[in-house]
Amino acid sequence: MTDFAISAQHLARSFGETRALVDVSLDIPAGSVCALLGRNGAGKTTTVRILTTLLDPDGGHAQVAGFDIASQADRVRERIGVTGQTATMDELLTGHENLEIIGRFSHLGAAVSRQRADELLEQFDLVDAGTMLVKKYSGGMRRRLDLAASLIANPEVLFLDEPTTGLDPVARSEMWAAIRNLVARGTTVLLTTQYLDEADQLADTIVVVDRGLVVAEGTPEQLKASIGRPSVVVTLVDADQAALEKVRAALGTDAVIRGRSVSAPAADGLETLAAVVTRLEELGVPVHEVGLEHPSLDEVFSTVTHRLGDHSPDAPAAVPA
């Protein structure tokens, strides 16, 4: 057994002329949550399909839960749960029947499968819907049932492929709560998402993929720090040009005016902030608000993916506004 629940080395996969995956390596420690972040077509789903034994890679190899995905596929399948991007529940079966069949296929036996189905319906707030045909379910209910199904056999590693895509905000936050709940129990989770806030909310580590390559990885904080330092932002009471110019001059040569705010890089973080506050007091300009702003993951994302997309490493990194 390795210490990693998922370990992939140089996965590659092409579909005809299209290189869906060029080179993706991952090491995900047991019990952690990793978000694979990328746009549509970045290679997220292909990675998940390979790691869940649905697709053979053209190159590279991987171990999931300590077993090789190619030579020990059945061992892997006994230890994973998968929730796909598309609804993978049977419309003509009830929620309970769907869960039971997955339990039976996981070799839990009929009695245990039914018992697990009951437990999971309760856990995911689907008790009333348990006897209803899935075709009558709402989008959010389907996703929750799908997630419940992937937990039937208490998997060591859970794959969630865009678990909240297409859900309304309420259903989405319900899904987030359900996922957090699982993580608290120690399940290793690999989730894919196009939403930065989702990655930021749920993941311990984020791997940004673009055009089949890993373009950045780290904790959400590391990623934010990697593309720039925080900036100090001074917002005035009104857009008085004279006052704004005065503040800009006080904040140094890199300061820029945006609307009724002036922002400048805060090289020393809080110390810079304190210094700015002192200078503002000396200036006597009416100030509405002063604060530090950290770069958002949005900026990290657009920076790392644009850099690669433009093939110009010198493309200007997003300036923290």
Place this chain on the structure above:
Amino acid sequence: MSAVALPRQSSVQRGLVDAYNATRRYLIRGKRQPDIIFGSVLFPVIFVVLFGYVFGSSISVPGGNYHSYLMSGLFAQSTLFASSQVAVAVATDMNEGVIDRFKTLPIARSSILIGRSVSTIVLGLPALGVMILCALAVGWRPENGIFDAILGFLLIELFAFALSWLGILAGLIAKSSQAADVISSIPVFLLGFVSNVFVDTSKMPVWLRDFADWNPVSAVVAAGRNLFGNTIGPPPSGVWSLEHPEITTIGLALIIIVVFIPICVRRYSRTSR
């Protein structure tokens, strides 16, 4: 968190359990689609009436009753239509996410397909029952007794099981359910109609007659007629498959089963799609 302890079973035992569970799933689904069962029951009724009375009034078979002659043909032909339906159903299945989920579960690769095949036979039984009742109503009788008749139906069902695997393969190859319908309908119509199902082949033009005589469906029909006691006249001379239709049917079914089940399972489990 540890995985739920799995009872240790041999892989054969597990495979059988998986196949049973898959069959059970298809049977539940079948029960939820009464319109499809209704259609499959109605179809043969229409056929018995349509061919029995519309054609039957102008087709005569020397020294026999056309209704009795026709029934074995219709029983055999219904297995062809069923295999075409399997092709469409499998193609539909493969485009649904649920099959992807099954592929991530530790089940025997063959189980889903076996479930599809076995459930097709089981869900087809009501239609067969209704067809037998219709046949009895229009005057068909198993002249050789009940035992031979049962043997005849077993033979036809064996052929149906074998054919369902050809349907499954067509469904796996087809990109869509529409494509599966087209791919499977052409052989079904060729084999189903250029045969001895409706008429005696002896009056066909030579090239067509050769095809009809050697058509495996003709052998199945002839085997049914022999066992039901509805055979009229001797088989065309020199056509081995019609001279020994029972052996031909069993042999052909076994060959299809042995050759095509592994091909279907390989095609299904091919991960690189």
